[in-house]
Amino acid sequence: MNVRILYLDDDAAIVRLVQKALGRSGHTVIHAEDLDAALQHLGNDAFDAIVLDHYLSNMTGHDVLNRLRAEGIVLPVVYVTGSNEAQIAIEAIKAGASDYVIKTVGDDFMPLLASAIEQSVANAQLRLAKERADEETRLAKERAEALLAEVNHRVANSLALVASLLRLQISNSENDQVKAELSETQARITAIAGMHRSLYTSDDVSRVEMNIYLSNLLGEIGGSLGNPDKVIKLSFDADPISLSADRAVSVGMIVTELVTNAFKYAYPLELCGEIRVTLKAVGGNEALLTVADDGIGIEPNSKPKGTGLGSRIVKSMSAALGPGLQYRNTHHGTIAEVPIRIVP
Ligand SMILES: Nc1ncnc2c1ncn2[C@@H]1O[C@H](COP(=O)(O)OP(=O)(O)O)[C@@H](O)[C@H]1O
Numbered sequence: 001m002n003v004r005i006l007y008l009d010d011d012a013a014i015v016r017l018v019q020k021a022l023g024r025s026g027h028t029v030i031h032a033e034d035l036d037a038a039l040q041h042l043g044n045d046a047f048d049a050i051v052l053d054h055y056l057s058n059m060t061g062h063d064v065l066n067r068l069r070a071e072g073i074v075l076p077v078v079y080v081t082g083s084n085e086a087q088i089a090i091e092a093i094k095a096g097a098s099d100y101v102i103k104t105v106g107d108d109f110m111p112l113l114a115s116a117i118e119q120s121v122a123n124a125q126l127r128l129a130k131e132r133a134d135e136e137t138r139l140a141k142e143r144a145e146a147l148l149a150e151v152n153h154r155v156a157n158s159l160a161l162v163a164s165l166l167r168l169q170i171s172n173s174e175n176d177q178v179k180a181e182l183s184e185t186q187a188r189i190t191a192i193a194g195m196h197r198s199l200y201t202s203d204d205v206s207r208v209e210m211n212i213y214l215s216n217l218l219g220e221i222g223g224s225l226g227n228p229d230k231v232i233k234l235s236f237d238a239d240p241i242s243l244s245a246d247r248a249v250s251v252g253m254i255v256t257e258l259v260t261n262a263f264k265y266a267y268p269l270e271l272c273g274e275i276r277v278t279l280k281a282v283g284g285n286e287a288l289l290t291v292a293d294d295g296i297g298i299e300p301n302s303k304p305k306g307t308g309l310g311s312r313i314v315k316s317m318s319a320a321l322g323p324g325l326q327y328r329n330t331h332h333g334t335i336a337e338v339p340i341r342i343v344p
């Protein structure tokens with residue numbers, strides 16, 4: 001390692017000795033006799049380290065350390081003091097010096113000084129490299145998150161486009177069954193789009209805040225299934241729970257199916273009714289999704305009135321989330337419960 005050193009000491013004779021000794025190891029030593037000369041050198045030239053003597057003609061090395069810090073100079077400083085001056089060395093270290101060397105009359109001063117300088121420069125380089133690497137990592141993470149948010153934005157928009165194409169097809173179709181089936185497909189696609197939308201609006205790009213996602217989703221389902229002849233009140237209550245994207249989308253699909261069914265089947269004759277959706281934390285790592293209505297109730301193992309595709313979707317998705325869907329017995333209405341394991 002070849003190091004450029006600025007040596008601040010009013011004793012020119014010592015500095016000449018140091019220039020000779022360190023020159024043999026390939027280091028360059030530039031002499032500054034006072035602070036002004038030192039600042040001028042630092043302004044004009046690049047250095048790797050500063051060696052600073054405690055006793056200067058008009059100030060101490062501690063004063064110099066304070067000035068260097070005030071000037072924003074962050075080069076490693078090796079402090080030189082006389083023997084029996086441990087307190088001075090300690091204060092220098094506290095004031096920002098990287099290391100100190102005791103000036104002795106014997107032969108060990110030069111090698112000690114050389115190794116203190118080399119060590120300080122190596123430490124400073126390591127610190128700089130680490131700071132750069134940390135900054136790189138931070139920037140790379142920011143870029144990746146921005147990119148992911150952008151991708152989620154585009155996926156959500158593309159799915160919204162697909163849903164609107166389906167809407168067109170629904171309005172053009174004469175066949176009621178085709179209309180009904182396409183409407184369900186459209187609701188499923190909207191549930192997936194909503195998950196991507198909540199990913200790019202959340203602070204954490206990999207997890208979905210379920211209360212926000214589901215409340216938006218229910219707003220969309222309520223809007224598209226709303227029937228002018230019937231008043232169905234759709235209520236929602238959720239604990240703050242966040243899930244990974246794939247689990248969140250499964251929950252969104254299940255909610256879509258269960259709520260769509262309740263809209264379609266629970267109140268065949270009534271003019272009004274209620275559908276209640278809740279997502280509640282159960283212990284630390286489980287949640288329970290419920291969709292309840294006060295309608296006609298569900299016959300176990302009854303033949304589906306429609307395609308029965310909904311039950312199949314709910315069955316496979318709820319099995320991936322936990323023990324699976326259960327219908328609870330009630331006097332009236334239907335309560336569907338889906339336990340969800342929360343995976344951190
Ligand atoms: N909330 C509910 N109230 C009454 N009946 C229901 C309810 N949910 C589901 N069902 C019954 O369960 C059947 C199966 O639902 P599903 O698999 O989604 O099929 P589809 O919606 O295509 O008819 C429905 O056809 C309906 O008879």
Ligand SMILES: [Mg+2]
Binds near residue numbers: 260261311
């Ligand atoms: Mg259905």
